[in-house]
Amino acid sequence: MASADFADAAAAPAVTIVIATYNRADYLAGLLATVSALDPAPERVVVVDNASTDNTGDVIDAARDTLPAPLDVVRLDVNTGGAGGFAAGAAHALAAGAQWLWLMDDDVEILPGALAALGKWTGSADCIHGRRLDDAGKPFFWQHRFLPALGIHYPVPGNVFRDSPVFRTNVGCFEGMLISAGLVRKIGLPDARFFINGDDTIYGWLASRRHEVLYVNDFVLRKVRPQRSIDLGIRHLNDSSDLSRFCMMRNRGYLARYLQEHGVFSPAGFALGTALTAAKEVLRLVAVEHRVGGTAALLRGWREARRILRDDSWRPMPPLTESLPPSSVESGS
Numbered sequence: 001m002a003s004a005d006f007a008d009a010a011a012a013p014a015v016t017i018v019i020a021t022y023n024r025a026d027y028l029a030g031l032l033a034t035v036s037a038l039d040p041a042p043e044r045v046v047v048v049d050n051a052s053t054d055n056t057g058d059v060i061d062a063a064r065d066t067l068p069a070p071l072d073v074v075r076l077d078v079n080t081g082g083a084g085g086f087a088a089g090a091a092h093a094l095a096a097g098a099q100w101l102w103l104m105d106d107d108v109e110i111l112p113g114a115l116a117a118l119g120k121w122t123g124s125a126d127c128i129h130g131r132r133l134d135d136a137g138k139p140f141f142w143q144h145r146f147l148p149a150l151g152i153h154y155p156v157p158g159n160v161f162r163d164s165p166v167f168r169t170n171v172g173c174f175e176g177m178l179i180s181a182g183l184v185r186k187i188g189l190p191d192a193r194f195f196i197n198g199d200d201t202i203y204g205w206l207a208s209r210r211h212e213v214l215y216v217n218d219f220v221l222r223k224v225r226p227q228r229s230i231d232l233g234i235r236h237l238n239d240s241s242d243l244s245r246f247c248m249m250r251n252r253g254y255l256a257r258y259l260q261e262h263g264v265f266s267p268a269g270f271a272l273g274t275a276l277t278a279a280k281e282v283l284r285l286v287a288v289e290h291r292v293g294g295t296a297a298l299l300r301g302w303r304e305a306r307r308i309l310r311d312d313s314w315r316p317m318p319p320l321t322e323s324l325p326p327s328s329v330e331s332g333s
Contacts, residue, residue, distance in 0.1 A: 013122060014043035015115055015178070016098035020085030021106035022050035025059045030224060032063040034110040041068035042102070042115065046093050048074045048085040072096065081195030081247075086174055090189050094181055094320070101184060103177045107225035108132070114220035118178055121166075126180040126211040127204065129173055130220030140223055143215060146171040146205045148264040150273030151255050153201055161217040169213050172204020176221045179207065186210055188317035191254065197244055198251040202258050209262070238288065242297040245281050249301025252277065253308025261316050274302070 017035060021028045028047075035045060045067055049056055064071055074088050086103050093101050100122065104110075114130065121128050132140040143160045144153040146169075153171045160167040174190070177200065187206045190199050207213050252274055259265040278298055285294045308314065 013099045015100045015102050015118075016044040016046060016093045016096070017042045017102045017104065018046045018048070018086065018089035018093055019104055019106055020048045020050060020082050020089060020174075021052065021056060022079055022085070023052045023054045023056065024106045024225075025052070025054045025056045027107040027224060028056060029059045029063075030109055031104075031106055032059070032067065036063070036066045036068060037112060038068065038110060038115055039113075040115050040119075044070050044072065044093070044096060044098065046072045046074065046089050046096075048089040048092075049076065050079045050081070050085050051076050080192055082174060083190055083194040083196060083199035084192035086199070087189040087192040090184055094184060098181050101179050101181065103174045103179070104221065105175050108175060108221045108223055111220055111222060114218075117218035117220055118216075121214060121216050122178070122180075124212075125214045126183040127172065127207040127213040128178040129169075129176055129213075129215045130178075130218045131216070132176060133219060133222040135223050135226045137222070139219075142173060143167055143169070144171050145169050146201060146208075147273075148205070148259055149266050149269040150276065151252065151259060151270045152273045152276060160215070165217040167215040167217075169215050170205055170208035172200045172207060172213065174200040174203075175223075177204070183207055183211055185320040188319050191317045193254055194251050195247050197247040198255055202255055206258070238284075240281075240284055240289070240294075242294045245294050246297040246301040246304075248277065248281060249274075249298050250304040250308070251301075253305030256305070256309055257314050258316055274305075278302070 019028070019031065032045075032047075035042065047060055049060070060071070060073055072092060074092050076084070076088060080088070082105065090101055090103070102115075102118075111133075118128055118130055129142070132142065134140040141155070143156045145156060146153045156167075187203070187210065190203050194202075204213055252270075256265060256270055259270070281298055282292075282295060285292055
């Protein structure tokens with residue numbers, strides 16, 4: 001599709017913003033404040049509270065009178081991670097009649113005019129990512145492609161927008177993925193089993209097997225949570241946590257099963273990808289966090305991944321062929 005075709009894209013349909021949050025009330029308050037200032041406004045806002053124990057509920061209640069759209073709150077009994085939060089949020093949004101779902105974490109803020117900026121692309125694709133700024137206001141590096149042969153996503157160097165306002169990719173990010181309800185129904189809900197890490201990678205790849213996935217040269221979000229990082233030249237490497245490291249390695253088992261399901265799994269290539277993933281995490285520990293204790297989490301995750309690969313009962317998330325029942329929510333008016 002030529003760049004000129006995108007200029008003629010239709011105006012944006014109604015957008016439902018889906019936010020997954022857990023114990024980050026201050027960040028959530030900032031995000032909801034930027035939602036309140038949006039023009040055009042979203043059709044609906046869905047906040048999934050992953051069993052927060054801080055004052056998240058108070059922040060949500062305070063936002064009800066300021067938001068320009070109905071606010072639905074999906075309160076979960078346990079923390080299901082970002083993956084489970086987005087699965088619950090997407091299910092509710094679809095049941096409420098959403099046309100487009102804009103998925104985002106709680107530690108970002110929306111830039112003015114973001115919905116209008118993204119809207120001009122919705123006539124051309126069903127899965128769209130806008131650009132982000134980091135917490136210092138500088139462009140955040142996110143230009144990746146997924147390599148099924150290794151089961152990893154890799155950074156694409158250089159200015160991908162030098163000759164076109166569009167970068168076609170085959171990977172996703174739940175920190176700002178705009179996806180049509182029709183595409184969600186075709187590929188199913190995000191896989192809550194991932195908990196955190198890799199759930200958006202595979203979701204973007206599944207989306208790309210049916211429709212184009214676009215990364216567009218429009219800044220729409222700003223990350224507000226600062227992270228320690230080092231510059232590797234072609235990408236930044238941020239600090240992490242032992243839980244994240246465990247899930248990073250454990251979820252390679254789920255990733256492998258999806259690749260097997262679609263007939264593109266290479267045992268040797270995937271083993272190399274796993275080794276590269278582990279090496280990246282060790283580098284993160286040593287160079288960014290200045291410790292080595294997190295290697296035990298990597299080993300536990302690798303062992304769990306092997307168990308998943310041997311699980312004969314495993315099945316992928318199914319397409320949504322029937323309408324979804326309403327979730328347990330507190331709805332806004």
